Amino acid sequence: MATITLEKINKVYPNGFHAIHDLDLDIADTEFLVLVGPSGCGKSTALRMVAGLEEITNGEMRIGDRIVNEVEPKDRDIAMVFQNYALYPHMSVYDNIGFALKLAKTPKDETDRRIREAARILELDEQLDRKPAQLSGGQRQRVAMGRAIVRQPAAFLMDEPLSNLDAKLRVQMRAEIASLQRELGVTTVYVTHDQVEAMTMGDRVAVLKDGFLQQVDTPQNLYDRPQNVFVAAFIGSPSMNLFEGTLTLDSSGQGGSLTLGSQAISIPSEVLAARPALAAYDGQPLIYGIRPEDMEDASLDSRPDDQCIHGEVSLVEALGAEILVHFGVDAAPVDSGDPDAVVELGDTAVVVGRFNPRSRIRLRDSAKVAVHAERLSFFDSSTRLAIWD
Amino acid sequence: MGDIVSALVITVIALAALAALLGAMYWVVGRLPKKWREGARAWVFLFPSAVAVTIGLLVPAIRTIYLSLLDDNGNKFVGFENYVDVFTTTGTRLTVFNSLSWVLIGTIATVAVGLAMARFADGMRIESAAKSAIFLPGAISLVGTGLIWGFVYAGPPFDVGLLNAVTEGIPGLPDSWGGGGDRLWLLERGFGGVDPPDSAPGVNTFLLIVVFIWAQAGISTVIFSAAIKGVPDSLIEAAKVDGATDQQTFYRVTLPYIRSTIVTVATLTTVAGLKAFDIVAATTGGRFGTSTIANEFYVTRFVQGRSGVGATLAVLIFILVIPVMILNRRAQARAEEMMGG
Ligand SMILES: Nc1ncnc2c1ncn2[C@@H]1O[C@H](COP(=O)(O)OP(=O)(O)OP(=O)(O)O)[C@@H](O)[C@H]1O
Ligand SMILES: [Mg+2]
Numbered sequence: 001m002a003t004i005t006l007e008k009i010n011k012v013y014p015n016g017f018h019a020i021h022d023l024d025l026d027i028a029d030t031e032f033l034v035l036v037g038p039s040g041c042g043k044s045t046a047l048r049m050v051a052g053l054e055e056i057t058n059g060e061m062r063i064g065d066r067i068v069n070e071v072e073p074k075d076r077d078i079a080m081v082f083q084n085y086a087l088y089p090h091m092s093v094y095d096n097i098g099f100a101l102k103l104a105k106t107p108k109d110e111t112d113r114r115i116r117e118a119a120r121i122l123e124l125d126e127q128l129d130r131k132p133a134q135l136s137g138g139q140r141q142r143v144a145m146g147r148a149i150v151r152q153p154a155a156f157l158m159d160e161p162l163s164n165l166d167a168k169l170r171v172q173m174r175a176e177i178a179s180l181q182r183e184l185g186v187t188t189v190y191v192t193h194d195q196v197e198a199m200t201m202g203d204r205v206a207v208l209k210d211g212f213l214q215q216v217d218t219p220q221n222l223y224d225r226p227q228n229v230f231v232a233a234f235i236g237s238p239s240m241n242l243f244e245g246t247l248t249l250d251s252s253g254q255g256g257s258l259t260l261g262s263q264a265i266s267i268p269s270e271v272l273a274a275r276p277a278l279a280a281y282d283g284q285p286l287i288y289g290i291r292p293e294d295m296e297d298a299s300l301d302s303r304p305d306d307q308c309i310h311g312e313v314s315l316v317e318a319l320g321a322e323i324l325v326h327f328g329v330d331a332a333p334v335d336s337g338d339p340d341a342v343v344e345l346g347d348t349a350v351v352v353g354r355f356n357p358r359s360r361i362r363l364r365d366s367a368k369v370a371v372h373a374e375r376l377s378f379f380d381s382s383t384r385l386a387i388w389d
Numbered sequence: 390m391g392d393i394v395s396a397l398v399i400t401v402i403a404l405a406a407l408a409a410l411l412g413a414m415y416w417v418v419g420r421l422p423k424k425w426r427e428g429a430r431a432w433v434f435l436f437p438s439a440v441a442v443t444i445g446l447l448v449p450a451i452r453t454i455y456l457s458l459l460d461d462n463g464n465k466f467v468g469f470e471n472y473v474d475v476f477t478t479t480g481t482r483l484t485v486f487n488s489l490s491w492v493l494i495g496t497i498a499t500v501a502v503g504l505a506m507a508r509f510a511d512g513m514r515i516e517s518a519a520k521s522a523i524f525l526p527g528a529i530s531l532v533g534t535g536l537i538w539g540f541v542y543a544g545p546p547f548d549v550g551l552l553n554a555v556t557e558g559i560p561g562l563p564d565s566w567g568g569g570g571d572r573l574w575l576l577e578r579g580f581g582g583v584d585p586p587d588s589a590p591g592v593n594t595f596l597l598i599v600v601f602i603w604a605q606a607g608i609s610t611v612i613f614s615a616a617i618k619g620v621p622d623s624l625i626e627a628a629k630v631d632g633a634t635d636q637q638t639f640y641r642v643t644l645p646y647i648r649s650t651i652v653t654v655a656t657l658t659t660v661a662g663l664k665a666f667d668i669v670a671a672t673t674g675g676r677f678g679t680s681t682i683a684n685e686f687y688v689t690r691f692v693q694g695r696s697g698v699g700a701t702l703a704v705l706i707f708i709l710v711i712p713v714m715i716l717n718r719r720a721q722a723r724a725e726e727m728m729g730g
Contacts (some may be wrong), residue, residue: 073629080630086623088644088726099641100631131726147631236424 002051002064002077002154003029004188009059009213011045020046020211023059031186032178032217034202038234038340041213042176043191044159051157052076052188063154079148080373081158085140087132087147093119094128099145118150121180140167145177149184155189162197174201191341195235197331199223207231209337210287229384231302232289232377233336238324238352240289242334244381249282257306257375258288260332261347266306277387278378286387287334287379291350294375297359305372311351318357325353327367337384405438422487447547449709456700463696471701479588480696483678484685485705490590491662491681492532493597493672498602499658500651505611507617508639509611520611527607538600542574542672544675576677591678600668605661609654616650663706663713682706 004027012070019042021062027033029387035043046310048054048318049061061068061344087096095102097118101111132140137324141161147259148156160370161177180199181188192198199207199219207214207230219235226232232240234240247267249256254269259332298308311327353369361367378387411433413432417431457608460467474482488597511517526534543550549570566573566581578591585591591675620643628638642650666683675684682702690699 051626051630053629073626074632074634076630078630080627082623082627084621084623086621086627088627088642090648099628099633102635129729147627222594229510269668337392 003027003062004155004187004189005045005060006050006109007060007062008372009046009049009061010057011042011054011126012057018211023211023213025206025213025216027187027189029187032181032188032190032201032203034190034192034198034205035208036198036205036234037191037208037214038075038194038338040162040339041208043193044210046158046208047157047189047191050155052080060142060295065192070262077153077154079153079156080160081144081148081156083160083163085144085161085164087140087143089132091145092129092131093124093143094109096132096143097124097150097258100147100151114150115146117124118146122146131386137165138173141165141169141173145180149180149186152184152214153186156186156190158188158192161190162192163194163298177201196238206233207234208257209234225388226377227286227386229289229334229339229351229386231342232379232386234338236291236296238292238354239341240290240291240377241348241349241351242287242333242336243283243329244287244334246280246285247278247378256282259331260309261349262265262332263309263329264305264306264360265373266336267307267376268374271374271376273376275387275389281378281387285381287384288379289377289379290371290375293370294352295351295353295355296326296370296372297325297353297355297361297367298370300359301370302355303372307373308368308370309351310366311368313361313363314350316361316363321357323355323361325355325359325361325367326350327353327369327384396415409459411437435553440706453700453703453707457695457704459697459700461695461697467697470714471697474698475701475705476593480680481685481702483590484493484675484680484682485519486588487590487594487678487680488663488682488706488709489603489666490594491665493657494598495601495665496655496658498598499605499609500655502606502611503654504644504651506606506610507613508643510614511617520614524607526603526667529604531667532671533602534600534604535668538603538668539575539672542596544573544582545549545571553730575673576678578678588677591676594679595672597668597672597679600672601662601665604668612650613647620646645727648727649721652717652720652724655712660710661685663709673720 004025006023009020009023011016012020023046025033027051035041035046045054049056050063050122052068056069063076063078088099091099094115098111098115101114106114115128116125120144124142124146125138127135127139127143132143135143141164143159148158158177163174165173168249174197177190190197190201199222202219204216204218205219205222209230214375215222215231217225222231226235226240229242233242243257243260247258247273249258254272256267256272259266277308296303309329311329313325313327315324315326317324317326327350328348329351330347331349332347351369355361379385379389391437414433414436415430417438418426418433421429436459456463457471458468459465460470473486473601506519510516510523513519513629529537540548541551544553552574553567553570553572556567557574559568562568563581564572565579574596575593578593580592581591616628624646625638625643628642633641664683666687669679669681670687671685673679675688680688686702689695689702
């Protein structure tokens with residue numbers, strides 16, 4: 001068990017590609033830290049540098065108090081779970097789990113005890129004699145986990161360990177890994193591009209984009225107070241709706257209004273009171289965002305008309321407990337910078353609202369939607385940083 | 390000129406006829422009821438090679454076995470007398486031992502050298518250059534290889550010989566070890582005071598096996614190298630993280646992973662060793678106790694014209710290959726099972 005510290009870590013691949021820029025991370029002992037970000041952002045690179053599988057171009061990496069920049073993977077006392085599990089195909093489940101103990105020359109009876117203990121925890125008792133090829137995907141994943149937990153290492157490193165499982169198994173294993181980690185109390189770095197995994201599993205989540213760290217915080221803080229446009233859009237599903245608009249303050253300076261294409265949303269005075277910095281944006285364009293759940297079918301929500309917007313419904317997804325309503329507005333959409341997100345071009349943005357299932361809104365209706373304007377997020381349109389104060 | 394043209398024309402006509410025949414059969418198969426179609430289609434494609442195997446392999450094999458039961462003129466049925474002869478005559482029995490030495494030492498050394506070179510060349514900056522250099526000997530015909538090594542092992546008065554040039558330079562080396570630099574390496578069965586009896590393989594046989602290894606190691610290196618590159622990176626990385634040294638990773642992860650390739654190379658080398666003829670023929674011609682079964686077969690049958698013993702030696706090679714094939718199948722099956730196949 002140990003802390004993991006990254007100080008100004010950089011990675012430049014031999015072909016000159018700068019994959020990680022000045023990455024600073026302080027991972028506490030027993031913490032579960034999730035590294036999340038779109039494909040190609042450098043998550044695996046960062047994790048592999050912690051493991052020692054990728055050379056650190058510059059910066060300092062510490063596990064516990066030890067600087068490990070030059071330490072071989074085998075001497076770092078870490079266990080890793082690979083995306084494709086990397087099970088040794090010629091070894092039985094028993095030998096796969098026990099391989100590290102055997103290499104460490106652990107006494108035979110203790111090795112046996114620990115392998116069986118790990119197998120019991122992971123419900124692999126019946127499979128110990130089998131070869132990996134004779135296992136289901138979920139069982140292979142467990143063997144990969146078993147190989148890690150049997151070691152009692154300083155840290156677990158996991159690179160998208162659930163991405164090869166089907167959706168249902170993924171949800172189940174997600175919970176199991178998280179509770180196992182809490183039970184064992186081993187510092188864990190977990191890489192995923194699935195933000196649901198990130199939110200549900202991590203004590204803290206580090207969001208990476210193009211090799212730059214965007215924000216590290218608890219899942220709830222990331223969601224409630226994203227530091228920039230990218231994090232705001234990346235965390236949360238469906239994504240936060242982002243628009244470019246102009247803020248106009250009242251002559252009194254108490255309230256104001258925001259343009260949404262040809263429409264306007266009135267801004268309550270408490271929003272401006274809580275964020276005095278917004279005053280500087282009077283008459284200026286800025287980026288603002290609204291989460292799907294902060295909108296509602298206006299017929300079910302008693303908001304004044306000036307906090308309602310209109311749009312034609314292009315899609316209704318009934319999910320039982322809620323319905324997702326997609327409707328168009330004539331505002332310019334904002335590109336959040338997430339390469340995996342679908343960004344419509346042109347002057348119509350599609351807005352997604354998460355409505356009460358009692359809503360009677362139908363496809364191609366012209367919907368009237370109440371906006372909980374006190375829940376808006378604001379961002380500077382040139383720096384793209386959030387305006388919270 | 391006319392000959393070439395007519396040969397070409399005949400070849401083309403024959404190929405066209407074969408293609409037409411196959412096409413016609415395939416067409417007929419296509420009209421068959423569905424349940425027969427699959428099986429019949431396989432037979433259409435197997436048919437030409439089945440014919441070729443029968444004419445080119447099966448018939449001659451049966452005839453050879455038959456000849457081995459007749460006397461040397463092919464007139465009288467003598468039962469297993471030729472077989473008894475082969476094993477009771479010191480000369481021919483030695484060829485069997487020699488051949489077994491080729492197989493055993495040649496195979497083990499070829500696999501070991503190939504694995505070692507493949508392992509150490511892997512990831513080297515000059516990897517492809519190194520591998521080409523190692524591969525080159527395998528691209529030379531074995532007769533050429535034999536001639537080249539003839540110069541290495543040569544001695545006065547024909548040539549100084551490379552090996553003599555080396556041993557001459559070592560001060561204090563006894564004559565029996567090649568000191569003085571005038572040893573006739575391929576003629577001497579003893580070495581350094583060891584003097585094998587007439588019935589056992591001599592040191593000169595081992596010198597020829599070295600030539601064989603030199604010729605085989607290149608291709609085995611290339612094959613092993615490809616197999617090693619086929620081991621998934623993540624397996625190697627998993628082993629490193631699990632605490633394995635490079636050596637442990639190689640022996641416990643890489644080697645088991647490429648096991649079936651090792652079996653294949655070992656089998657190919659074994660068969661090549663059993664058939665060893667060119668190198669022997671091009672160097673000693675089988676004299677000085679260096680003959681192998683294949684060389685002895687050639688000498689008995691085509692030089693001495695003794696068809697009975699010649700056929701017996703040929704059958705012997707055939708019989709010796711059978712257990713190799715069985716072992717190969719077994720090892721291959723086990724390798725597959727190990728990988729969970
Ligand atoms: N060996 C390499 N040489 C050069 N560039 C590389 C190398 N490995 C990765 N990269 C680049 O570095 C960037 C980060 O790669 P990395 O594998 O860390 O991404 P990732 O965040 O794990 O993505 P994914 O979610 O797809 O696994 C990518 O743009 C990739 O193309
Ligand atoms: Mg990755």
